[in-house]
Amino acid sequence: xxxxxxxxxxKPYPEVLDTYRTAAEQFFANPSSIHKLGGRSEELxxxxxxxxxxxxxxxxxxxxxTSGGTEGNNFAIKGTAFAFRHRGxxxxxxxxxxxxxxxxFEQLEALGFDVTYLEVDRNGRISLDDxxxxxxxxxxxxxxxxxxxxxxxxxxxxxxxxxxxDRPKTLFHVDHVQGFxxxxxxxxxxxxxxxxxxxxxxxxxxxxxxxxxxxxxxxSPLLAGGGQEFGFRSGTENLPAIAAFVKAMRLSLxxxxxxxxxxxxxxxxxxxxxxxxxPLLSFNTPSGASAPHILNLTVKGIRSEVLVHALDRQGIxxxxxxxCSSKTQEPSAVLLATGLSEEDASHAIRISLSFENTxxxxxSFLDIFMQTIDKLETVME
Amino acid sequence: MDHIYLDHAATTPVDxxxxxxxLPVYREIFGNPSSIHYFGREARKLIEDAREVIxxxxxxxxxxxxxTSGGTESDNAALIGAAHARQALGxxxxxxxxxxxxxxxxxEHLEKEGFDVTYLDVDQKGRISLDAxxxxxxxxxxxxxxxxxxxxxxxxxxxxxxxxxxxxxxxxxxxxxxxAFGLEAINVRDIGVDLMSITAHKFNGPKGVGFLYIxxxxxxxxxxxxxxxxxxxxxxxxxxxxxxxxxKAVKLVSENREEKxxxxxxxxxxxxxxxxxxxxxxxxxxxxxNGLAHILNLYFPGTRVxxxxxxxxxxxxxxxxxxxxxxxxxxxxxxxxxxxxxxxPQAKSSLRISFGLYNTEEQVETAxxxxxxxxxxxxxxxxSG
Numbered sequence: 001x002x003x004x005x006x007x008x009x010x011k012p013y014p015e016v017l018d019t020y021r022t023a024a025e026q027f028f029a030n031p032s033s034i035h036k037l038g039g040r041s042e043e044l045x046x047x048x049x050x051x052x053x054x055x056x057x058x059x060x061x062x063x064x065x066t067s068g069g070t071e072g073n074n075f076a077i078k079g080t081a082f083a084f085r086h087r088g089x090x091x092x093x094x095x096x097x098x099x100x101x102x103x104x105f106e107q108l109e110a111l112g113f114d115v116t117y118l119e120v121d122r123n124g125r126i127s128l129d130d131x132x133x134x135x136x137x138x139x140x141x142x143x144x145x146x147x148x149x150x151x152x153x154x155x156x157x158x159x160x161x162x163x164x165x166d167r168p169k170t171l172f173h174v175d176h177v178q179g180f181x182x183x184x185x186x187x188x189x190x191x192x193x194x195x196x197x198x199x200x201x202x203x204x205x206x207x208x209x210x211x212x213x214x215x216x217x218x219x220s221p222l223l224a225g226g227g228q229e230f231g232f233r234s235g236t237e238n239l240p241a242i243a244a245f246v247k248a249m250r251l252s253l254x255x256x257x258x259x260x261x262x263x264x265x266x267x268x269x270x271x272x273x274x275x276x277x278x279p280l281l282s283f284n285t286p287s288g289a290s291a292p293h294i295l296n297l298t299v300k301g302i303r304s305e306v307l308v309h310a311l312d313r314q315g316i317x318x319x320x321x322x323x324c325s326s327k328t329q330e331p332s333a334v335l336l337a338t339g340l341s342e343e344d345a346s347h348a349i350r351i352s353l354s355f356e357n358t359x360x361x362x363x364s365f366l367d368i369f370m371q372t373i374d375k376l377e378t379v380m381e
Numbered sequence: 382m383d384h385i386y387l388d389h390a391a392t393t394p395v396d397x398x399x400x401x402x403x404l405p406v407y408r409e410i411f412g413n414p415s416s417i418h419y420f421g422r423e424a425r426k427l428i429e430d431a432r433e434v435i436x437x438x439x440x441x442x443x444x445x446x447x448x449t450s451g452g453t454e455s456d457n458a459a460l461i462g463a464a465h466a467r468q469a470l471g472x473x474x475x476x477x478x479x480x481x482x483x484x485x486x487x488x489e490h491l492e493k494e495g496f497d498v499t500y501l502d503v504d505q506k507g508r509i510s511l512d513a514x515x516x517x518x519x520x521x522x523x524x525x526x527x528x529x530x531x532x533x534x535x536x537x538x539x540x541x542x543x544x545x546x547x548x549x550x551x552x553x554x555x556x557x558x559x560x561a562f563g564l565e566a567i568n569v570r571d572i573g574v575d576l577m578s579i580t581a582h583k584f585n586g587p588k589g590v591g592f593l594y595i596x597x598x599x600x601x602x603x604x605x606x607x608x609x610x611x612x613x614x615x616x617x618x619x620x621x622x623x624x625x626x627x628x629k630a631v632k633l634v635s636e637n638r639e640e641k642x643x644x645x646x647x648x649x650x651x652x653x654x655x656x657x658x659x660x661x662x663x664x665x666x667x668x669x670x671n672g673l674a675h676i677l678n679l680y681f682p683g684t685r686v687x688x689x690x691x692x693x694x695x696x697x698x699x700x701x702x703x704x705x706x707x708x709x710x711x712x713x714x715x716x717x718x719x720x721x722x723x724x725x726p727q728a729k730s731s732l733r734i735s736f737g738l739y740n741t742e743e744q745v746e747t748a749x750x751x752x753x754x755x756x757x758x759x760x761x762x763x764x765s766g
Contacts, residue, residue, distance in 0.1 A: 238589025
């Protein structure tokens, strides 16, 4: 089994599951309960938050635990729009955001907000000049995905943050779901106000995430109720999963620092080098300024679904595009935004690695992949 | 000494069998259910199996269940989704003064948006009056949200009767059954609701997962946008292990339901008997006849709840003053205030004792003795005189 679909979701680390089980059994009480058992749960929650803050180099009160990336993006975007609508109704984002952002912006448009969608170049990258030109007096939010989930393209987040530095009324949100642990990002250096991360993309449990919310920003909450998470996100805390998620953060960041990122880069470099000369193949992921774990490529003449299923039968798991929209047959909107033809976009697959993958897997993958496309090519002819 | 946990209305210990059902999913079927390869398909099967189990349990069809991150999300999604979807038909909402904050605060939010909300009063047993409900109903009422069983005092509401009064109106009927689900067998067709919120951690399932029943044909405005999960009604990668764990907990809770309920009645009665035997002065807040089996809310005249709670906690008994979600600060319970008035002593001197799966009669005996001893510290001067 070779699992190269880590941008869709990852396998939790065994230590993460140990933490989950222990916390579920021993810290089951509601952290809001004021008795001793509740106090113990609250203590674990506090420690988890402190550790997460330390790992992200932010303050504990800036860490809001959520149910995942979708909630984080929805909360950041709509929470900003609803809280600051009196300041202005202009929002800025890009054409290549994850649907969790794009659909939220579409909803806001329906509510009367004015949204600028920045175009991207062939590499899937926006231009800083475009950002500058699109900024208005009434721009209350700029929201950009750091690492694109389909292409791996890295956006110039730091530069955008610098641009916004002297505009305190324009909040800057970064969707860091795909980049976290693989592409380092200093929230302060990039002048980020809001940043979304998700647990299940970094070997943590599903149903967990964090929205980093710079201290003092009063977002409008999406979930009203008991007032947990400093009043910004109600709902009984999913404590076992939170503790397990923070464990996954620590382990993933450790792996990243201990040569993990370089190993990912070596593996994608090896894939590129081995596949570059194949006449049917072209890379959609740019070679510069892209994440080390994602390689998107087009296989001429072979529809993505056909190839994914053919590989699937041989125990190799890759994807056609973002899992969240992979049920629909339309070509990827992200690839089309880069100027790829509909045909090339319908023939694209995404290979996405994790710290757990090895060069041996890459070599086996290459053998099977080459054979498979040769076979499919013959069939197609 | 070991703590005796009598705060199951706040949350319950997860059943070890539930964790056992979840771990293999984490380890082996960890795929994203939206992926089209093997791992995605297997994960998809698991969530669809879970959906069937859950739908069957409440008499719904699988299509009518959407998975959420818990009770708060279900309540928010139901109320905001329904209010926004129906606002062309009217802007009036009816709820009660004793709802969970996930409903109350959402209604307050909707008021700010211009909706008109009627908060029904309750009687001293915590029950709304059907007459008051009928009087509140207007042609522009588009949504009614009334909880199934109250989380602080356990009182059950006349859900079926309300549903029949709503026949032929424009109003959708939502019930927060978070606290009731489990020991109460609930059939959505039978009770006639359009929307129902449930969370798993109240019936020995995992935290961070719940569901919302949406009767077929009812359209809600989507509140969480993104991928196309849950038929575009709730975006976000599925919490597959959580969903599997919840379905397991649903199966477990429905086994021998009546026996478990009888056990809760016995524990509750034993607590009451023991406190009576010890000569403690107390009164029941709520309605034993018409209440949830696992919740007992007691008024102890002369006590102060903050001090009482910490004394009990030190003595190893975990109970609460009201909903855990309002805890941290011990504000007077909005439920008791609604029942007895804002200056009523009940709001300052009452405990919620809530029983669960792993409680034994011995534990309840011990807890009752400790409660009696602690309370008598306050009450003694009065009684010894």
